[in-house]
Amino acid sequence: MISKEELEHLAQISRINLTDHELQKFPTQLEKTIEYIDILEQLASDDSVTLDLQELKFEELRKDEIKVSDEKQLCKNITEDGFLRGPKMK
Amino acid sequence: MTRLDELLAYEVVEGLTEGQFTAEDYVTTILKRIEKVEPKVHSFITLDTDGALSSAKIIDKKLKEKEAIGQLAGVIVGIKDNISTQGIRTTCASKILENYVPTYDATVIKSLKESGAILLGKLNLDEFGMGSTTEYSRYQPTRNPWNLDCVPGGSSGGSGAAVAAGECTIALGSDTGGSIRCPSSFCSVIGLKPTYGRVSRYGLISYANSLEQIGPICRSVRDLVIMLNIISGKDTFDNTSMPSNPISIPKRLNKLNVGIIKELITGSDQEVTKSVYFASEKFKEIGCPCEEVSIKNLHYALPSYYTLASAEASSNLARYDNLRYGFDYSIGEYKWDTYFSNVRENFGEEVKRRILIGSYVLSSGYYGKYYLKARRLRSLLRLELLELFKKYDLLIGPTMPILPFKFGEKIDDPIKMYLVDINTVIANLAGIPAISLPIGFSNGLPIGLQLMAAPFGEQKLIDASYELEKIINIPRRPNSI
Amino acid sequence: MSMVMIGLEIHAQITALNSKLFCSCRGNYRDLRPNSNICEICCGLPGSLPIINQKAIEYSTMMSIALGCKVPDKIMFYRKNYFYPDLPKNFQITQYNVYGISSIGIEGKYELDEVKQIRISRIQLEEDPGRIAYSEGGMNVRNTALIDYNRAGVALIEIVTEPDFTGPKEVRHFLNKLSLTLEHLDVCDTLLEGSVRCDVNVSMNGGNKVEIKNINSFKEVEKAINYEITRQSNVYGRNLKIEHETRHWDDKKKITFKARSKEEEHDYRYFPEPDIPVIVLGSNFVANLKQRMPELPNERFERFRLKYQLSDHTSNILINDKKLADFFESTLKLHFSPVEIANILVTEFKSLIEDDTEGRDYLKNLKVKPEHIAELVKLIEGNKISRTTAKDILVKIFESGELPTEVVNSSNSFKITDEKTIMDAVHSVFDNEKSAVEDAKKNREAINFLLGKVMKFTNGRADAKIAMRLINSKLNE
Missing domain, CATH: 1.10.10.410 (Arc Repressor Mutant, subunit A)
Structure with a gap:
């Protein structure tokens, strides 16, 4: 079983509050999922296999040019001075 | 004459060009159809009726003035609601993005607009694409037009159902582990997950970036080809996109060698298995020999998929802290980290489960055990498949191991739900193209055949699908609605 | 005398870039209205993807070469996952070397002087977060933070050293040389506010390592280290143990203070960035770049000594001020008299500047240009004016911007030979x-x-x- 502490830790690093219902249900459900993916351990380790499916050549990369898009309001909660209002830090 | 809402996309373009009807007639007919069936099916999250009508008028004006029109001019296309549309709310079927109106169009949307397509609205899905039934949508679940008690499949369930029910002529879906093919199979329409990199992902709201692609859901192979060609291509806004050759409708079929994946047959319902054998007979009729093959690493595919998808999801979904965009939730007196946790409580259960699993497999100490192994399996599987594609042009099997099932049947057991993706995740892990083609019915419920090909082997998928479509007669319009 | 081990983690913005690391917004975010230098990509809108800047890879490679690092044929990017309001995606795209080599530079060796070598653990390319301008609200807003994402996505080079420094003087010496290198390669204008930042780790007598974060200029580094050494000595003096911990530098009070323990508990959950494929630099990449890259400070020093026959002392003064060295070479193009010109520049000229300058980009606004100095030296060498007169003329033209001959003609300052x-x-x-x-x-x-x-x-x-x-x-x- 995933312990309550472990679940709370995962929820904390993921910055998610869980409902009481979820706190009850999740330990078993997550445990089952983890058991299911545990089978990966049996996979023979072969370090010679490259893990990367895609490569990109340096020559293909974006050139260093400025492109300024037209003034759009990209974010909400913008003050008159242009700052974004967020929750307090302390 | 066929009713306007039953026309295929290329028929719509022909009809408009020849002056048989106006775009406004066609759009109005579809809107009436939606009015009639939407209360039963629930395909849409957002409808842009006014936008569609005014686009139709523009097309009509162009036609009248004999201006050039695009390849999909006037055709109504529905968009899965995880693809960014400028000025039209894009929710991912999540509370978290309830009020999010994008400031930009996804690259595929730009291409569609250039082709003259009319965007009618945004289609339902499982929240952020995580699910196989649309039951995880924060809105109402979409119902299967062939049997309203059954799920339409997911996550692009709205797309599959809308196309099947005639609420739009074509739809775009996205496929991370089967999200285009599953609803295509369950709703008896054609859906393609392109080769990884063929279609730009710019503007597709990421669930698991390394696995997913945008793709078309249609009622005919010809429509699918038109749509695929419009959305394919290297995009400077997506470093993982690649150039590709356009696909064409085959003049005649060359012999293709077909491998039937043994493991996918044995793991399926009997009715489904029967249909696959029926398909293999049809392949033989069109001159393509079939034999059974085995994929050694298949065993690990689903655990590997869930590891990678959850890992990427946990990181992709971190940005939803409601500071820059999102929904109404006052910052109040909260300190920032409390605020983040409170806001993010509004994800649905399945999304939360995957975020937590993702955080778990990436945690220090577990990375090597899960994430790295999953990556390794991915490479091994791809190598194994590439080897098989030296001998076989196509690998086939059922798209879904089971028939469409009833609502609520699997929702309480995540593992049970995950297991229905077992056939489809292969193509996402390997980055190869895969199509789901309607192949028959059992008790009035659709069955789909999945065809896979080597990377950028879409032409072969189309060649075979086009021939099969001709000789397998499948009813197109569900009677239940 | 106790043994001190110091390691550095330096962040330098690539101020030379036009655009940001993953989008086409301006790299120069300074003096802009808040949140006016952002786009879908750098403020992390759903569905946007990073598109890596080619030039950023070149600049970070140059720094890797300059610091004696190996540059691998292929590089990768990783995600570092943590939540913070200045981080639009709540992860940072960076590089990471734990599961194989991914970063642009590794295993470097840098000669600090004839005897001392500093090992460079790695050099990596990453994105800068935004800025929290007011953490507790501005004038009219209480209980809120004000955030500006203009800086988010600006390219940073991170340089991590082994704990090879034994005292603050070596650190200062290294940071001076590093600044010169950044300037000579035209990577970073280190005088711009916030363009260079430094984290330091200090341990004494083989004890636990203490990390000091938030040192926002190279000048403060030495002070922070001195403070920390004193603090740790006092702790040892009382026979207590030093905790492994993170402290912050308070540049107003000039002290380090302990970070709240929660902030240290990071599990960054690194994994390869799926939106950026492996980038293949190719086997000739480094060799090609070496040919094209600007001269490094020590190479220039050698050239000044050998080609221009300048003394070590004079060469050093010039090299230590890149703008002055550039001014020197511009003057040489007009009149080739290296020793005479260098002497004027490093003595009278420099002392006039030091009286006159607030630091930044002073040569740009100077009225005296290489043309003036070239002419002045011609007058001296043509025996038209004495050295003493030359000094006076220099003072005058600093004020007026007149050419030396104009001053000489109008004030009758020609040398008297009669x-x-x-x-x-x-x-x-x-x-x-x-x-x-x-x-x-x-x-x-x-x-x-x-x-x-x-x-x-x-x-x-x-x-x-x-x-x-x-x-x-x-x-x-």
């Missing part, structure tokens, strides 16, 4: 300085005093050689 005029001056000095004349007759050393008087009498314009000859002959009369 023997009769100089003789008149000598006579006059001999009349007024009788005792000095007597001294000089006995002690030839005192003759310089008389020369000085003659020069003063002629406002420094007399040809010193002629004046000396005339003084000598008059003394011998």
Whole structure:
């Protein structure tokens, strides 16, 4: 079983509050999922296999040019001075 | 004459060009159809009726003035609601993005607009694409037009159902582990997950970036080809996109060698298995020999998929802290980290489960055990498949191991739900193209055949699908609605 | 004496870039209205993807070469996952070397001087977060933070050293040389506010490592280290143990203080960035870049010594001020007289600047240009003006921006070579300085005093050689 502490830790690093219902249900459900993916351990380790499916050549990369898009309001909660209002830090 | 809402996309373009009807007639007919069936099916999250009508008028004006029109001019296309549309709310079927109106169009949307397509609205899905039934949508679940008690499949369930029910002529879906093919199979329409990199992902709201692609859901192979060609291509806004050759409708079929994946047959319902054998007979009729093959690493595919998808999801979904965009939730007196946790409580259960699993497999100490192994399996599987594609042009099997099932049947057991993706995740892990083609019915419920090909082997998928479509007669319009 | 081990983690913005690391917004975010230098990509809108800047890879490779690092054929990016309001995606795209090599530079060795070598663990390319301008609200808003994402996505080079420094002086020496390198490669204008930042780790007597974060300029680094060494010595002095911990530098109070323990508990959950494929630099990449890259400070030093025959001392002064060195070489193009020009620049010219400058980009606004210095040196070498006059002219043209010949013509400052005029001056000095004349007759050393008087009498314009000859002959009369 995933312990309550472990679940709370995962929820904390993921910055998610869980409902009481979820706190009850999740330990078993997550445990089952983890058991299911545990089978990966049996996979023979072969370090010679490259893990990367895609490569990109340096020559293909974006050139260093400025492109300024037209003034759009990209974010909400913008003050008159242009700052974004967020929750307090302390 | 066929009713306007039953026309295929290329028929719509022909009809408009020849002056048989106006775009406004066609759009109005579809809107009436939606009015009639939407209360039963629930395909849409957002409808842009006014936008569609005014686009139709523009097309009509162009036609009248004999201006050039695009390849999909006037055709109504529905968009899965995880693809960014400028000025039209894009929710991912999540509370978290309830009020999010994008400031930009996804690259595929730009291409569609250039082709003259009319965007009618945004289609339902499982929240952020995580699910196989649309039951995880924060809105109402979409119902299967062939049997309203059954799920339409997911996550692009709205797309599959809308196309099947005639609420739009074509739809775009996205496929991370089967999200285009599953609803295509369950709703008896054609859906393609392109080769990884063929279609730009710019503007597709990421669930698991390394696995997913945008793709078309249609009622005919010809429509699918038109749509695929419009959305394919290297995009400077997506470093993982690649150039590709356009696909064409085959003049005649060359012999293709077909491998039937043994493991996918044995793991399926009997009715489904029967249909696959029926398909293999049809392949033989069109001159393509079939034999059974085995994929050694298949065993690990689903655990590997869930590891990678959850890992990427946990990181992709971190940005939803409601500071820059999102929904109404006052910052109040909260300190920032409390605020983040409170806001993010509004994800649905399945999304939360995957975020937590993702955080778990990436945690220090577990990375090597899960994430790295999953990556390794991915490479091994791809190598194994590439080897098989030296001998076989196509690998086939059922798209879904089971028939469409009833609502609520699997929702309480995540593992049970995950297991229905077992056939489809292969193509996402390997980055190869895969199509789901309607192949028959059992008790009035659709069955789909999945065809896979080597990377950028879409032409072969189309060649075979086009021939099969001709000789397998499948009813197109569900009677239940 | 206790043993001190210090390691550095330096972040330098690539201020030379036009655009950000993953989008086409301006790299120069300074002095812009908040949140006006952002786009879908750098403020992390759903569905946007990073598109890596080619030039950023070149600049970070140059720094890797300069610090003696190996540059692999293929590089990768990773995600570092943590939540913070200045981080639009709540992860940072960076590089990471734990599961194989991914970063642009590794295993570097940098010669600090003839004896001391600093090992560079790695150099990596990453994105800067935004800025929290007010953490507790501005004038009219309480209980909120004000955030500006203009900086988010600006390219940073992170340089991590092994704990090879044994004291603050070595650190200062290294940071000076590093600044010069950043400047010479035109990677980073280190004088721009916030363009370079430094984290430091300090351990003593083999004890636990203490990390100090938030040091926002190189100048503060030495102070922070000194403070930390004193603090740790005191702890040891009381026979207590040093905790492994993270502290912050408070640059107002000039102290380090302990971070709240929660902030240290990071599990960054690194994994490869799926939106950026592996980037293949190719086997000739480094060799090609070496050919094209600007001269490094030590290479320039050698060239100044060998090609221009400058002394170590003069070369050093020039190299330590890249703008002055550039000014020097521009002047040489107009008039090739390296020793004379260098001497003027490192003495009178530099002292005038130091009186006159607030630091930044001072040469740009200077009225004196290489043309002025070239002309001045020509006048000296053509024996048209004396060195003393040259000094005065320099002062004048610093003010007015006139060309030296204009000053000379208008103020009648040409050197006096006419023997009769100089003789008149000598006579006059001999009349007024009788005792000095007597001294000089006995002690030839005192003759310089008389020369000085003659020069003063002629406002420094007399040809010193002629004046000396005339003084000598008059003394011998």
